[in-house]
Amino acid sequence: MKTVNHKGWYFVAPVLVLVAFNALIPMMTVVNYSVQETFGDNVFFWEGLTWFEQILRSDRFHAALGRQFMFTALILLIEVPLGIAIALSMPRKGFWVPVCLVTMALPMLIPWNVVGAMWNIFTLPDIGLLGYFLNHTLGINYDMTQDPVAAWVTIITMDVWHWTSLVVLLSYAGLVSIPDAYYQAAKIDGASNWAVFRFIQLPKMKNVLTIAILLRFMDSFNIYTEPFVLTGGGPGNSTTLLSIDLVKIALGQFDLGPAAAMSLIYFAITLLVSWLFYTLMTKDDQN
């Protein structure tokens, strides 16, 4: 009979305690809030599932959710191919490797609120370097504080600038782990560049790309600080993404119940998309 050692569980215990305090207990509190109404002072009134019904049927939530999906889809469509392309064109050995790596890593080292502030100043139409250049030198009418399209272009560009590096670094790590023998075999067979990419590099990058896309999905779906500092959700509500709306409801209006219900729905969406994506990407490996 096979004996099983359960000592491993003790090593997991500290993590469980940590997760309990920083995720599980707050999460349970949110669930409790979502079925009640409060006016402060820790006094709560039972509301049942009213808030869930209200949020699920509110146009405001649908609009914010739509904007959120559009934002995430756009940045993934840009960042993933762009990141792979940059990783492919980076040198594999020599002096330029560390130069490229450090340059790529720089944007990720900047705190999120600083990125927002930087891009805000950079793109202001009258005093920002880019804003002034576009408006007064090139004569393009660009004002991200007034025009929704300009605001969208700006937050997308900002996110691409900030986070493409993550896809680049992970793809690069996948690329350098491919042994030379694969390329030699491809050369002997006379494989085209496209064939090398499609049948050697892409399959070898699949695992790291899965992680990269998952991270970018979760981060961009939960994004708050950068667009909040850059546009504050405006002009109007045009860049009010889900988390910005959530904070407006929770802290601006102090509607803790609806905010809790909304964050649970938000969580369910993130969980389902992440689970689906991960399951589909790792399905082939299992069988």
Place this chain on the structure above:
Amino acid sequence: MLSWMAWTWPTALLFIGIFTAIGTLIMIEIRHPGGDERRGVLGLTTTRGDRLFISLLGTSYIFLAWLGLVGMPLWTPLGLSIAWGIFCFWKV
């Protein structure tokens, strides 16, 4: 001490239910290690824990969809959820 968490009996029962389910799975796992891994009708390789996760995730969507599209009362989605849970542990 727990007043800030604003507990109510329905939400407490929900969590007791989830933790009981997880606890039961742990007991089964100690008795029969290996997680009863198998390939189900959806083409996924799942363990008992995966099946619980899929049941709970599906349940939350069944209830949310019903609330958003139909509204109260919630007996029908409750029935659907139990059926979904049975299906998950039986076939998935």
